[in-house]
Amino acid sequence: MIEMKVAGIALDAITRSPIVLLKDATDRRALPIYIGQEQARAIMGALENQKPPRPLTHDLIVNILETWNMTLERVIIHSLQKDTFYAALIIKQGEVKKEIDARPSDAIAVALRTNAPIWVMEEVIADASIPVDRDADEAEQEAFREFISNLRPEDLIKRFGNGES
Numbered sequence: 001m002i003e004m005k006v007a008g009i010a011l012d013a014i015t016r017s018p019i020v021l022l023k024d025a026t027d028r029r030a031l032p033i034y035i036g037q038e039q040a041r042a043i044m045g046a047l048e049n050q051k052p053p054r055p056l057t058h059d060l061i062v063n064i065l066e067t068w069n070m071t072l073e074r075v076i077i078h079s080l081q082k083d084t085f086y087a088a089l090i091i092k093q094g095e096v097k098k099e100i101d102a103r104p105s106d107a108i109a110v111a112l113r114t115n116a117p118i119w120v121m122e123e124v125i126a127d128a129s130i131p132v133d134r135d136a137d138e139a140e141q142e143a144f145r146e147f148i149s150n151l152r153p154e155d156l157i158k159r160f161g162n163g164e165s
Contacts, residue, residue: 001076001119004031006047006108009040020108022118029129031120033085039105046112058109069093072116075107080124
């Protein structure tokens with residue numbers, strides 16, 4: 001799993017649909033997730049530290065967690081199936097942990113309100129992320145190609161043995 005942060009909300013240039021953009025710690029990969037208008041407002045409100053006069057749905061969830069001495073340990077975006085992302089809230093109360101199914105947009109909105117980390121499974125990042133820093137990606141690939149081209153079989157045998165017992 002890779003921890004990611006909310007970089008912001010964008011609008012798809014063609015459909016005008018909101019997208020929440022997650023980025024990894026190195027700002028090398030971005031994960032765009034299409035979300036609804038209401039969820040975009042909820043995420044933006046949390047990013048801007050807006051406090052509504054009355055609790056909205058995500059604020060209500062946070063209030064319930066706090067009232068029952070529960071903490072949102074983390075959010076995990078764990079799969080992508082037919083262009084739909086799936087997430088879970090990992091909630092802890094004392095020694096008891098529960099995993100609750102959630103839409104990623106709702107999970108992110110609650111995570112932002114509780115300062116909980118957002119984790120994404122590597123498979124999801126591999127399937128749906130976009131490179132942010134193409135130059136760094138290309139430099140890393142070139143360094144790996146150079147490493148492989150200079151690697152000799154005897155180096156591997158020294159390092160890992162010959163596999164015979």
